[in-house]
Amino acid sequence: MPVFIDSLAGIGRVALLCLFAYAAVVVMIRISGKRTLAKLNAFDFIVTVALGSTLASTILSKSTPLIEGLAAFATLIALQWLVAYASVRSRAIDRLVRSESTLLMHRGEVLHAALRRERVTEGELMTVIRTSPANTPENVEAVILETDGAFSVITRDGPGDRTPYTTQSVANV
Known part of the structure; x- marks a missing residue:
């Protein structure tokens, strides 16, 4: 053979x-x-x-x-x-x-009920933040789990400034 x-x-x-x-x-x-x-x-x-x-x-x-x-x-x-x-x-x-997008973090506050519902650990959420331009939760306006499984991290660069950043899917985190 x-x-x-x-x-x-x-x-x-x-x-x-x-x-x-x-x-x-x-x-x-x-x-x-x-x-x-x-x-x-x-x-x-x-x-x-x-x-x-x-x-x-x-x-x-x-x-x-x-x-x-x-x-x-x-x-x-x-x-x-x-x-x-x-x-x-x-x-x-x-x-x-089609599913709906889910807000996982808002203005630095982790939404634990949403994490449980979407089966995402806080550690995975922190990995997503660390690999985004936000780097730390304090710099995060919001983290959203999108309908395709990707995370979108919206950073707080300054007062009223919101810069979107999309990371890889949850399977790759």
């Missing part, structure tokens, strides 16, 4: 599939619009990961024909488009697929 190379034909097959899949994905993304890959909430993130997984399976799996993989990719894009379209037109659907 070869570790580094199975066959030159296998390499050629993967390269050819990449070429066709890449071209098809570019066309599909251009047709569906920028919103398809926007990671505005957890639902969007899951769809983006699923799209990447589908593309990888299509390219690397010998048992998945290109057309079937692209059909799966197109179906995921269509479903993402439909859910985004429906959520713009229906508050009920919007509430079903």
